[in-house]
Amino acid sequence: MDNRIHNFNPGPATLPLPVLKKIQSTFLNYQNTGMSITEISHRSKAFDDVINDAKARTLRLLKIDDTYEVLFVQGGASLQFSMIPMNLLPDSKKADYINTGTWSTKAIKEANILNKQVSVAGSSEDKNFSYIPKDLNLSPDAAYVHITSNNTIKGTQWHEFPDTNGVPIISDMSSDILSRPLDMKPFGLIYAGAQKNLGPAGVCMVIIRKDLLEKVPDNLPSMLKYTTYSNKNSLYNTPPCFAIYTVQLVLEWLEDTIGGLENIHDMNIKKANLIYNLMSDEGFYRGTADPKSRSLMNVTFRLPSEDLEKRFVAEALENGMGGLKGHRSVGGCRASIYNACEMKSIETLVDFMKSFEQKNG
Ligand SMILES: Cc1ncc(COP(=O)(O)O)c(C=O)c1O
Numbered sequence: 001m002d003n004r005i006h007n008f009n010p011g012p013a014t015l016p017l018p019v020l021k022k023i024q025s026t027f028l029n030y031q032n033t034g035m036s037i038t039e040i041s042h043r044s045k046a047f048d049d050v051i052n053d054a055k056a057r058t059l060r061l062l063k064i065d066d067t068y069e070v071l072f073v074q075g076g077a078s079l080q081f082s083m084i085p086m087n088l089l090p091d092s093k094k095a096d097y098i099n100t101g102t103w104s105t106k107a108i109k110e111a112n113i114l115n116k117q118v119s120v121a122g123s124s125e126d127k128n129f130s131y132i133p134k135d136l137n138l139s140p141d142a143a144y145v146h147i148t149s150n151n152t153i154k155g156t157q158w159h160e161f162p163d164t165n166g167v168p169i170i171s172d173m174s175s176d177i178l179s180r181p182l183d184m185k186p187f188g189l190i191y192a193g194a195q196k197n198l199g200p201a202g203v204c205m206v207i208i209r210k211d212l213l214e215k216v217p218d219n220l221p222s223m224l225k226y227t228t229y230s231n232k233n234s235l236y237n238t239p240p241c242f243a244i245y246t247v248q249l250v251l252e253w254l255e256d257t258i259g260g261l262e263n264i265h266d267m268n269i270k271k272a273n274l275i276y277n278l279m280s281d282e283g284f285y286r287g288t289a290d291p292k293s294r295s296l297m298n299v300t301f302r303l304p305s306e307d308l309e310k311r312f313v314a315e316a317l318e319n320g321m322g323g324l325k326g327h328r329s330v331g332g333c334r335a336s337i338y339n340a341c342e343m344k345s346i347e348t349l350v351d352f353m354k355s356f357e358q359k360n361g
Contacts, residue, residue: 006345009323010152010298010336011175011196014345018257019249037245042238050241050248051234057251058207061261064184069213071206071229072244077103077174077193080204081110084146084170084189087216087226089116093143096121098136098162101129101151102329103172121145122162129154131290136162144168144188150176152196153327155300155334156293161186168212176297177205178254179339180265188212196297197338199247202240254339264339271337271346272296278353284361285353288332302332309333312356321349 007014030037033046040046055070062068073079084107089095094117097108101124111118122136129151138145145164150157152175161169168188177192184190189208195201206226213230222228228236234244258264276294279287279301288300303309309332313325326332335349 005317006321006348007323008321008335008337008341008345008349010327010334011193011338012201013196013323013336013338014340015199015246016250016253016257016340019246019253019340022249023246038242040241042235042241047241047245048233050245051239054244054248054251057248057255058178058205061178061251061255062182062184062207064207067210068184068207069210069230071208071226072234072239072247073204073206073229074202074240076201076204077172077191078106080172080191080206081107082114083224083226084144084191085111085114085116085118086220086224088170088189088212089143090215090217091116093117093141094119094139096136096138096142096145096167098133098145098147099123099125099129100132100148100156100158101154102327103151103153103174104146104148107146107148107172124156127290130156130288130293132156132158132293138162138164138167140165140167142167144170146170146172148172149190150174150179150295150297152298152336153300153330155287155289155295155298157295157297159293168209175336175338176295178251178261178264179268179297181261194243194247196336197250197340199250200243202243203247205247250340258339267343268296268337268339271341271343272299274346274350275299275335275337275353278350278357284357288330297336297338299335299337300326300330300332301334306331308360311360315356316349316352319348319352321345321352324349 027036058070096119099120121138122133124131124133145167149171169186170189173190174193175196177197191206194203216227279285286302316324324333326334
């Protein structure tokens with residue numbers, strides 16, 4: 001389809017073209033119901049099949065069994081910053097948080113608003129969050145250790161997870177969920193706003209180990225309680241049906257067309273390396289993240305001047321590549337290359353970067 005651009009948006013982000021086409025072809029009459037998926041009841045068998053298939057595919061992709069529960073919650077990843085301490089951090093306990101940038105800082109802020117005992121057990125703030133800290137001060141009796149597995153704004157990613165000695169890790173995986181194989185054993189809960197690697201905005205996936213559900217206090221508002229979602233198959237109230245349907249199709253694409261997380265990981269490594277290979281400390285393109293902590297999902301870089309950065313983003317757009325401006329809080333440039341970003345988009349970007357450097361370097 002020639003009128004689609006190469007989309008490097010950080011989120012909402014590009015979706016797999018076969019998924020968009022399937023939505024288009026099923027939009028007016030979903031599975032002979034005579035209705036659109038946006039018009040059918042969330043209590044119908046057709047929608048039940050959607051949600052159950054999405055849950056089953058998630059468990060299969062992560063190679064986990066039903067000791068974990070998959071929930072669909074609204075309020076984005078940002079609501080999870082509050083729900084996690086509300087549900088899983090009793091006042092008698094503390095939680096360790098590792099601060100690796102904007103989103104971890106927000107998670108810490110919300111736990112503090114709730115007057116919970118929060119310990120910042122590691123941070124990379126000293127170097128503007130350009131690396132993943134190894135030096136952690138974890139306590140054995142913490143309720144959980146919270147990390148952000150991929151830092152969308154700073155362009156860093158955890159490549160090995162910390163050894164927490166059995167304390168469950170909780171991870172914000174908004175920008176790298178299902179982008180690589182994951183050993184779920186150390187994780188008590190992972191969560192992700194859908195709009196980067198999973199689907200459209202409007203739904204957040206939460207995968208929680210079932211034993212943690214037993215710790216949820218009774219005296220929380222229903223909509224803020226994980227057990228409300230787990231007891232009702234995420235259908236306590238009207239869920240964002242269209243967003244969940246799209247997530248189901250993305251999961252189907254990942255499992256049946258791509259062939260699972262090992263395959264997508266190989267593709268993601270190849271894609272990221274093509275761009276990172278153009279970067280060096282003294283070069284025209286300078287990566288902002290420490291090379292050992294570089295993200296496979298968000299490639300952040302600077303050019304020799306802000307003026308050149310502006311021209312780079314503008315000329316890229318003229319040439320059919322969008323979304324390359326860095327986050328407004330950090331400036332510079334960023335290519336977000338989630339699962340659905342195709343190799344041909346990366347190759348187009350790399351060719352453009354080479355010719356831009358030749359002209360301006
Ligand atoms: C790592 C991370 N966590 C949390 C969020 C916030 O997500 P939401 O907008 O779904 O609340 C974002 C959004 O970009 C993110 O990248």
